[in-house]
Amino acid sequence: MVLQNIPLLLLISIVLFVILHNAPGGPLAPYLQNPHITPADIKRLEHNFGLDRPLYVQYWGWLEKVLTGDLGYSTSNSESVVAAMLDRLPATLELMGSAFFVSIVLGVALGIFSAVRPYSWIDYTVTTLAFFGQSMPVFWFALMLQLAFSVNGITAFGWRFALPSAGMCATDECGLYDRFVHLILPTVVLSLAYVATWSRFTRSSMLEVVRTDYMRTAAAKGLAPRAILLKHGLKNALTPVVTIVALSMPGLVAGAVVTETIFAWPGMGRLFYNALGQFDFSLLMGYLMLISFLVVLFNLLADVAYAWLDPRVTYD
Amino acid sequence: MELPAAATVKPDDEYRLERHGTWKRFRKHRLALAGAAVLIVMIVVAVFAPLITPADPNAIDQVNWSGYPLAPEVAGHILGTDENGRDLLARLIFGARISLTVAIFAVVMEIVIGTLLGALSGYYGGIVDFAIMRLTDVVLSIPLLPLLLVLTAIVAASSNKASLNFGVIVVLIGGLSWPSVARLVRASFLSLREREFAEAARALGNADLRIIFRHLLPNAVAPIIVAATLDVANVIILESTLSFLGFGIQPPTASWGNMLANAEANMAIAPWAAVFPGLCILVTVLAINYLGDGLRDALDPKM
Numbered sequence: 001m002v003l004q005n006i007p008l009l010l011l012i013s014i015v016l017f018v019i020l021h022n023a024p025g026g027p028l029a030p031y032l033q034n035p036h037i038t039p040a041d042i043k044r045l046e047h048n049f050g051l052d053r054p055l056y057v058q059y060w061g062w063l064e065k066v067l068t069g070d071l072g073y074s075t076s077n078s079e080s081v082v083a084a085m086l087d088r089l090p091a092t093l094e095l096m097g098s099a100f101f102v103s104i105v106l107g108v109a110l111g112i113f114s115a116v117r118p119y120s121w122i123d124y125t126v127t128t129l130a131f132f133g134q135s136m137p138v139f140w141f142a143l144m145l146q147l148a149f150s151v152n153g154i155t156a157f158g159w160r161f162a163l164p165s166a167g168m169c170a171t172d173e174c175g176l177y178d179r180f181v182h183l184i185l186p187t188v189v190l191s192l193a194y195v196a197t198w199s200r201f202t203r204s205s206m207l208e209v210v211r212t213d214y215m216r217t218a219a220a221k222g223l224a225p226r227a228i229l230l231k232h233g234l235k236n237a238l239t240p241v242v243t244i245v246a247l248s249m250p251g252l253v254a255g256a257v258v259t260e261t262i263f264a265w266p267g268m269g270r271l272f273y274n275a276l277g278q279f280d281f282s283l284l285m286g287y288l289m290l291i292s293f294l295v296v297l298f299n300l301l302a303d304v305a306y307a308w309l310d311p312r313v314t315y316d
Numbered sequence: 317m318e319l320p321a322a323a324t325v326k327p328d329d330e331y332r333l334e335r336h337g338t339w340k341r342f343r344k345h346r347l348a349l350a351g352a353a354v355l356i357v358m359i360v361v362a363v364f365a366p367l368i369t370p371a372d373p374n375a376i377d378q379v380n381w382s383g384y385p386l387a388p389e390v391a392g393h394i395l396g397t398d399e400n401g402r403d404l405l406a407r408l409i410f411g412a413r414i415s416l417t418v419a420i421f422a423v424v425m426e427i428v429i430g431t432l433l434g435a436l437s438g439y440y441g442g443i444v445d446f447a448i449m450r451l452t453d454v455v456l457s458i459p460l461l462p463l464l465l466v467l468t469a470i471v472a473a474s475s476n477k478a479s480l481n482f483g484v485i486v487v488l489i490g491g492l493s494w495p496s497v498a499r500l501v502r503a504s505f506l507s508l509r510e511r512e513f514a515e516a517a518r519a520l521g522n523a524d525l526r527i528i529f530r531h532l533l534p535n536a537v538a539p540i541i542v543a544a545t546l547d548v549a550n551v552i553i554l555e556s557t558l559s560f561l562g563f564g565i566q567p568p569t570a571s572w573g574n575m576l577a578n579a580e581a582n583m584a585i586a587p588w589a590a591v592f593p594g595l596c597i598l599v600t601v602l603a604i605n606y607l608g609d610g611l612r613d614a615l616d617p618k619m
Contacts, residue, residue: 008450008453008454008457011450011453011454012454012457012458015454015458016458019466019467019470020466020470023470023473023474024470024473024474029473131602131605131606131609132598132602134605135549135598135601135602135605136598136601137553137556137557137573137594137597137598137601138557139556139557139560139561139576140576140590140593140594140597140598141594143576143579143580143583143590143594144590144591144594146580146583147583147587147590147591151583151584151587152584250459251459253459254459254461254462255461257461257462257465258461258557258561261561262580272462272465273465273561276465276466276469276563277469279469279470279473284466284469287462288458288462288463288466291458291459291462292457292458292459295456295457295458295459296457299457
């Protein structure tokens with residue numbers, strides 16, 4: 001399984017490298033807009049960076065550097081791509097972590113509530129909300145939350161309260177409370193789609209399990225309904241949920257591009273978005289490669305987790 | 317032991333009953349019917365946009381506009397104007413045109429490529445299957461939104477942002493979202509090609525392409541229809557996200573996404589400009605998702 005993924009990653013890197021190199025200006029695009037740089041300078045830069053060599057030689061050079069942990073130089077940040085990314089990593093992990101936590105707790109809990117009483121009002125409410133969550137354009141949801149909670153604020157019991165709509169902290173001290181209130185809106189926005197998908201998934205998986213023979217056996221033994229559902233049912237129902245959760249992890253990183261851009265969150269998604277306008281070759285290449293690597297990695301992890309949790313599943 | 321009653325039903329009758337059941341099952345799904353109704357209204361609005369519109373979507377109300385967005389119902393603008401003094405309702409109506417046509421064209425492209433590659437892959441197997449599936453893996457492994465942003469940035473850099481027109485967006489989205497369809501069709505073909513009727517068609521000396529398109533494909537249509545419907549919703553979201561971020565349909569052409577791009581800055585003084593375009597996206601996407609859900613239940617209760 002691992003061995004198939006290495007050629008896949010190489011293939012992805014070749015495709016991305018060729019596409020990005022064929023962009024006008026290629027890696028030198030940022031310099032082309034600079035009036036102080038003459039065509040002769042460009043020629044010299046091309047030669048110095050080795051851009052006049054055949055593409056496969058350049059790719060080989062890129063690959064050698066990447067394997068030693070060097071993703072190149074980011075022109076939009078004036079530092080190495082790795083340094084720029086490491087600088088933004090904590091913010092991204094903080095947002096991802098809190099969105100992941102909210103999604104998994106709410107998603108699974110709502111899914112169980114629906115499955116316990118299928119076709120009850122709880123079930124219909126959760127299903128309807130899940131449909132809304134899946135149909136919601138993320139950026140508009142973010143705007144509406146900003147409109148409701150940040151622009152005018154909420155007035156309750158004669159006390160006006162507004163949630164911050166941009167950034168990670170209000171002051172340089174960045175206290176715990178300050179960080180927490182800044183995290184609320186981005187977390188809600190980023191987790192909405194996942195709460196929706198995972199609750200629907202948990203529901204259907206749970207309903208499938210409820211129909212199995214061993215659940216009937218547990219009931220026949222006289223176990224309390226709660227014990228049957230939570231001890232016997234949930235454990236087995238969560239196996240496919242673990243898979244879907246693992247598969248959506250890379251999407252959580254890629255989806256953060258929109259959320260981080262709207263909330264001015266200083267994470268990797270916004271780093272990527274800012275690099276787009278200036279066509280920062282190394283950073284765009286590095287970011288696309290990183291998230292593709294995450295997709296391949298989490299596909300593998302999902303397979304491994306599935307086989308580990310369900311002994312009936314084997315892979316060649 | 318007695319034979320089950322079902323064994324006496326002729327296959328022909330069974331087929332007819334199944335066909336009949338599709339519409340009956342769909343009709344029972346009220347939300348799907350409501351979704352279809354909403355979608356039809358949206359399509360009618362998009363098709364007859366020039367007849368319905370209260371104003372030119374790109375015209376600035378020179379008389380009443382003074383640099384700030386006009387509020388709803390001021391000076392005959394039912395939903396007000398945007399920050400450039402253009403009638404919001406007119407832009408929403410023409411935005412429906414863009415959103416729906418981009419989505420429909422992109423999905424048609426995605427279905428054609430996906431079905432063709434999936435069918436070839438599933439039918440021939442071997443090296444053809446291997447090559448197509450590796451290509452599918454590559455495209456599926458690069459997250460779509462960041463990839464589209466980079467590609468549109470390349471197109472924008474190669475001339476200017478105005479070159480990001482309708483055609484470019486359709487080709488990019490349609491050309492990159494076919495892999496899920498290809499996998500779906502391949503899976504159907506893997507089992508269909510082993511069935512007796514496929515064997516019979518081969519034994520009669522039919523050409524491969526004829527077997528693929530006349531005998532196998534009609535049996536693989538149901539999941540394709542469901543996937544296509546749901547993908548129209550996905551593409552509407554994708555296009556509006558790109559346009560919102562400035563890498564999709566470019567102003568002055570109105571799209572529901574780019575109408576929201578400047579709404580954020582004016583949200584305190586003109587919340588209506590931020591509310592309505594998103595509401596249109598949400599309602600349309602919700603309608604399509606319910607329609608797709610109903611189609612899935614109706615076409616194949618097992619799915």
